Amino acid sequence: MTAAPDSSLATLWCPAPNRETRRNGLPPDMLILHYTGMDSAEAALDWLTRQESGVSCHYFVDEEGRIAQLVAEQERAWHAGQSRWAGETDLNSCSIGIEIHNPGHDFDYPDFPEAQMRAVEALCLDILSRHAIPPARVLAHSDIAPGRKRDPGEKFDWERLGRAGIGLWVPSAPLEGDAGLGPGDEGETVAALQRALLEFGYGAEVTTTYGTGLEQVVEAFQRRVRTASVDGRGDKSTIATLDLLLASIRTMA
Ligand SMILES: [Zn+2]
Numbered sequence: 297m298t299a300a301p302d303s304s305l306a307t308l309w310c311p312a313p314n315r316e317t318r319r320n321g322l323p324p325d326m327l328i329l330h331y332t333g334m335d336s337a338e339a340a341l342d343w344l345t346r347q348e349s350g351v352s353c354h355y356f357v358d359e360e361g362r363i364a365q366l367v368a369e370q371e372r373a374w375h376a377g378q379s380r381w382a383g384e385t386d387l388n389s390c391s392i393g394i395e396i397h398n399p400g401h402d403f404d405y406p407d408f409p410e411a412q413m414r415a416v417e418a419l420c421l422d423i424l425s426r427h428a429i430p431p432a433r434v435l436a437h438s439d440i441a442p443g444r445k446r447d448p449g450e451k452f453d454w455e456r457l458g459r460a461g462i463g464l465w466v467p468s469a470p471l472e473g474d475a476g477l478g479p480g481d482e483g484e485t486v487a488a489l490q491r492a493l494l495e496f497g498y499g500a501e502v503t504t505t506y507g508t509g510l511e512q513v514v515e516a517f518q519r520r521v522r523t524a525s526v527d528g529r530g531d532k533s534t535i536a537t538l539d540l541l542l543a544s545i546r547t548m549a
Contacts, residue, residue, distance in 0.1 A: 361415030434463030443512030476531030
């Protein structure tokens with residue numbers, strides 16, 4: 297392992313034991329953002345650098361915007377867990393993971409402070425300058441593990457990052473007050489929604505039935521993109537926002 301951080305923005309080098317060679321042997325092409333979900337930054341950083349935690353990440357950003365590097369970018373860190381995106385399941389091997397300290401949904405879920413967001417933005421730009429990571433592969437942990445993970449959550453400012461050239465952001469179609477599709481619904485409209493989510497990259501199955509899996513994926517999409525209401529229902533605004541997002545990806549391709 298290199299003795300110094302890959303990023304000049306990292307002022308701390310805290311080597312984590314949970315690291316290994318990337319199993320695909322390829323450079324990373326995905327960036328995953330997390331929140332720590334712990335009540336203090338000190339406890340979170342301590343946990344992420346302990347072998348018995350079974351987890352690690354490449355970078356850690358505290359509330360004041362201090363950046364620590366824990367695992368070299370060329371190595372595989374243990375942040376994604378059981379996850380899936382675009383048909384791939386070993387996402388630790390193809391990604392760089394940033395843990396952003398925030399206590400999360402289980403502890404009042406505070407706003408992300410400005411100094412922290414400024415640091416996250418700068419760090420992402422710095423990582424993107426070194427690696428060929430397409431905008432559509434800058435994702436939330438909740439995107440790759442729907443139903444299991446909610447981080448970094450609906451308060452995270454993806455619009456700010458999108459405007460800075462980090463990841464995808466589209467304006468949300470306004471809520472129309474319709475109940476939309478939900479658990480138990482069936483038919484072609486459900487299948488169309490599943491196909492659209494699958495096209496973006498979610499681990500959605502096309503079954504024509506609105507099951508728990510689809511509800512969780514819709515909720516993940518809402519948490520990441522259409523944050524005005526995160527309820528897992530396929531309403532008109534959700535479907536229209538998803539269409540806008542897919543159109544923006546097709547334009548880039
Ligand atoms: Zn996470």
